[in-house]
Amino acid sequence: MNIIIMGPPGAGKGTQSAKIIEEYKIPHISTGDMFRAAMKDKTPMGIEAQKYVDQGELVPDSVTNEIVRERLAQYDCENGFLLDGFPRNPDQAAALDVMLAEKGRKIDVVLNIDVPTDLLTERLTGRRVCRNCGATYHIVYNPPKVDGVCDVCGGELYQRSDDTEEKITTRLSLYFAETKPVIDYYQKNGILRTVDGTLGMEHVYEAIQSILGGGN
Ligand code: AP5
Ligand code: ZN
Secondary structure (H helix, E strand, O other): OEEEEEOOOOOOHHHHHHHHHHHHOOOEEEHHHHHHHHHHHOOHHHHHHHHHHOOOOOOOHHHHHHHHHHHHHHOOOOOOEEEEOOOOOHHHHHHHHHHHHHOOOOOOEEEEEEOOHHHHHHHHHOEEEEOOOOOEEEOOOEOOOEOOEOOOOOOEEEOOOOOOHHHHHHHHHHHHHHHHHHHHHHHHHOOEEEEEOOOOHHHHHHHHHHHHOOOO
16 A cells, blocks of 8 residues: 655654554655654765754755655555655655656555644654664653663664754744645545544554554
8 A cells, every 4th residue: 555644743653654664564755764864874965954954944855856766766665655754745746646657656545644733842842762773752652661762772862953842833834834735635636534643642543544454
């Protein structure tokens, strides 16, 4: 199944994606994760992306579309894929339609995790991420067993550079201006399925499972 997961910053896209890819055995194509990996490795693309990511702004489409195109080309996509964080504006959505048409594929379902704005700042400022394996925690809703240490790999937990209140404001306003129209586009196409993201993580996942059906 070819899936897109959407929702505002902090809605729980990464959290739910980790569960989906484990059960459905499909690759997770997260533009945010790809940018952060490139920033960590200080590749030329990472150095370019960092200027935007650190400010909570969108990386230019020319860069973003190209990394998605390359990543999609790496998979035969037999079981499908999960796109997270892409497309994020109408031009990216149009570019994705072209990329998929070239492969004779289409998106089957767009999961829209709906969370009101007032909950998002608390989720984002409380988020901690493992520097080593990328596992995500929350200081209140999903704390690690040992403060500051990843349960999975023992790595150090850090706070993302764009998880400050100022950057969150920028990210949210970009979401409403640029990304919301993409959600409307998929709604019109009849493939959007909205999930209540205010529930606990497990309940959100149950709602997703009931949309996607059983795993492979
Ligand atoms: P990206 O990494 O995609 O960030 P985002 O969309 O802002 O989403 P987040 O990762 O912040 O949130 P999430 O929804 O995954 O929430 P999570 O599961 O972690 O993009 C980062 C940057 O990269 C962009 O700003 C841009 O610069 C660049 N970029 C990326 N894609 C781009 C594109 N296509 N074009 C241009 N630029 C691009 O959960 C958040 C917290 O809440 C966690 O602590 C979690 O534990 C907790 N939580 C999750 N679910 C629940 C729940 N149900 N109840 C309670 N707490 C919960
Ligand atoms: Zn870890």
